[in-house]
Structure formats: C-alpha cells, structure tokens
Amino acid sequence: MSDSPEPIRLNKRMAELGLCSRREADDWIAQGWVKINGRVAEMGVKVGPADHIEVDRKAQTHQQQQVTILLHKPIGYVSGQAEDGHEPAVVLINPRTHWREDPSRMRFSPPHLRGLAPAGRLDIDSVGLLVLTQDGRVARQLIGEASGMEKEYLVRVSYGEVAQNPQATFPREQLQRLRHGLSLDGQPLKPALVDWQNPEQLRFVLTEGKKRQIRRMCELVGLKVVGLKRIRIGRVVLGHLPVGQWRYLGPQERF
Structure with a gap:
C-alpha cells in the first residue's frame, strides 16, 4: 500500500500553494497560463506532490493589477449583495468617496470595481473596517477555512x-x-x-x-x-479613515 498522498485537483493545489484562489486558478488554466511538468494544463486535471506547476508571467501581471480596498462602512449598508432594500457597501467605492489622504497614492480606475467582493462581513448596524478585494489570495487569507486572522x-x-x-x-x-x-x-x-x-x-x-x-x-x-x-x-488598522470613505491597501501593507 502506497503512503504517497492522493492526487488532487490542480486548482485546489494552486490555492494551497498560495498562488491564487481556486476560481482564479480555473481562469488561468482556461487561458492556457498554467503548465504541469512543462505541458499546458487542462481543466479538471489532478496533480500529485511531485508534479511541477509553472505559471505564465501574464497571470502574475494580471494578479499584480488586482486591488484590495479598505472601506469605513457606515450603518445602513450590507456587506455583500443588496438585501431587503439596503444597498451593498460596494456602491460607496467611487472617486468622490476616495480618501484624499490615501497613503498608497493610487488613482481610482473603473476596472477596480470588476469582481470586487467583500472578504468577510460587517453587519448592517455595525460600522468600521470592511475589506473588499479582487485578489483571491487576500480573500483566502481573511476568510479561508484555515484563517485565524485577528x-x-x-x-x-x-x-x-x-x-x-x-x-x-x-x-x-x-x-x-x-x-x-x-x-x-x-x-x-x-x-x-x-x-x-x-x-x-x-x-x-x-x-x-x-x-x-x-x-x-x-x-x-x-x-x-x-x-x-x-x-x-490582522495588522491593518482603520486609523483615521473617515466614515463612508475608502482607501487602497498599499503595496507594502500586509494583513
């Protein structure tokens, strides 16, 4: 009887390695950006510990362009999808509400809203720090099964x-x-x-x-x-961010 682990789906393995989220992995595989042992990977393929996974630079460039946004959520907004007539917090992400003192010095661009999703929830009657991200790695870090983030x-x-x-x-x-x-x-x-x-x-x-x-x-x-x-x-604080305003997670900041 072999002691070697059972092969697992490529997208799960890539997420375990911290390369990306499972959904991101599926997108990259569909684009032909992932190779296993030098050959372009197919969707649904399984891999073992000895298999070498290689990711194209196009995927890495795409990932670097993804943003994470920190919002000071006011009362009356829901974290995720609109419900019971209440608006989702993401509607507050626009140029007018971008904090003028954002230390990242990044400028708002409409593509930053594409696929932006809350990493965790904050109740409608609560205020404070809400994280919205395009980056599956950040979401996994904050709300993944193994997350113990303070x-x-x-x-x-x-x-x-x-x-x-x-x-x-x-x-x-x-x-x-x-x-x-x-x-x-x-x-x-x-x-x-x-x-x-x-x-x-x-x-x-x-x-x-x-x-x-x-x-x-x-x-x-x-x-x-x-x-x-x-x-x-984690290590990211609300600080002086005003209620109803937002800023980018800076390139040097880590949860």
Missing part, C-alpha cells in the same frame, strides 16, 4: 437597567465567560480577548467570525450592544 472591535454596551457605567455592575465571572466558555449554534467558541476600554465600552479580539457573533455573545451574558465598530483586521 479582528478587533470596540463595542458599546448596556447592562440591565444600567445605561451608564455597566462596567461597575457587570460580574467579572461573566466577563470571563465572554473570553472563553460560550457556545453558538451548538459549537464552542474559540478563546477571545475581551476587556473594558472604558466604563461603557468593551474591546473584543476574535479569531473567528460567526454571524452576528459579538451581539449574540453579549446577549448570552445579559449585555446589550448599542454600538459596534471594527478597528483592525
């Missing part, structure tokens, strides 16, 4: 009848439950960093992103979220 939030809360200074009455053991010990949808949550920033605001650092996770976590310990703002993803 995401940091500032969360204003109230506790019971107490609207002011909930920190004074919120039990410390419940704060510990927020850090570790809660479950959602029948699954235990990963440990989180949770601390008071001021008497009315908590700071959360999560490494997972279940739907409305922070609001649901807070409900389980008797807290009500009255405001939620994402201020960091």
Whole structure:
C-alpha cells in the first residue's frame, strides 16, 4: 500500500500553494497560463506532490493589477449583495468617496470595481473596517477555512437597567465567560480577548467570525450592544479613515 498522498485537483493545489484562489486558478488554466511538468494544463486535471506547476508571467501581471480596498462602512449598508432594500457597501467605492489622504497614492480606475467582493462581513448596524478585494489570495487569507486572522472591535454596551457605567455592575465571572466558555449554534467558541476600554465600552479580539457573533455573545451574558465598530483586521488598522470613505491597501501593507 502506497503512503504517497492522493492526487488532487490542480486548482485546489494552486490555492494551497498560495498562488491564487481556486476560481482564479480555473481562469488561468482556461487561458492556457498554467503548465504541469512543462505541458499546458487542462481543466479538471489532478496533480500529485511531485508534479511541477509553472505559471505564465501574464497571470502574475494580471494578479499584480488586482486591488484590495479598505472601506469605513457606515450603518445602513450590507456587506455583500443588496438585501431587503439596503444597498451593498460596494456602491460607496467611487472617486468622490476616495480618501484624499490615501497613503498608497493610487488613482481610482473603473476596472477596480470588476469582481470586487467583500472578504468577510460587517453587519448592517455595525460600522468600521470592511475589506473588499479582487485578489483571491487576500480573500483566502481573511476568510479561508484555515484563517485565524485577528479582528478587533470596540463595542458599546448596556447592562440591565444600567445605561451608564455597566462596567461597575457587570460580574467579572461573566466577563470571563465572554473570553472563553460560550457556545453558538451548538459549537464552542474559540478563546477571545475581551476587556473594558472604558466604563461603557468593551474591546473584543476574535479569531473567528460567526454571524452576528459579538451581539449574540453579549446577549448570552445579559449585555446589550448599542454600538459596534471594527478597528483592525490582522495588522491593518482603520486609523483615521473617515466614515463612508475608502482607501487602497498599499503595496507594502500586509494583513
């Protein structure tokens, strides 16, 4: 019996190697930009660890032209497709809303909107850093199955009848439950960093992103979220980017 791994589809292997996303790989294969052991690859072919994958420079040039955009999402916009009459956040990406102090010094071009998709979600009633990208590698890094990317939030809360200074009455053991010990949808949550920033605001650092996770976590310990703002993803911070404006991820920046 052989110990060698089973062959896998070429697009999956290319994604595992960090070359591109699976969808991108399929596009490149269709264009004839990928070779296996010196021969042009066909769609659906499988490869093993010993197979040599070669990517044409045209694909690399195409990839270098892809953009990633950082938006300070306001309340009232959905992250992805339009729903229930609410507009998607991508409608805010236009020359008028491009932050004048964008350090990348890149200029907006209409092709930058082609295939631009959110890498993760931010609820309609939340504000802060939302990433939209054309680059499958960035999407995989932020929301791929193996992603453990840190995401940091500032969360204003109230506790019971107490609207002011909930920190004074919120039990410390419940704060510990927020850090570790809660479950959602029948699954235990990963440990989180949770601390008071001021008497009315908590700071959360999560490494997972279940739907409305922070609001649901807070409900389980008797807290009500009255405001939620994402201020960091990995090493990229929201900084001074104004609400409703956007900037490019610079060539030297990394999540």
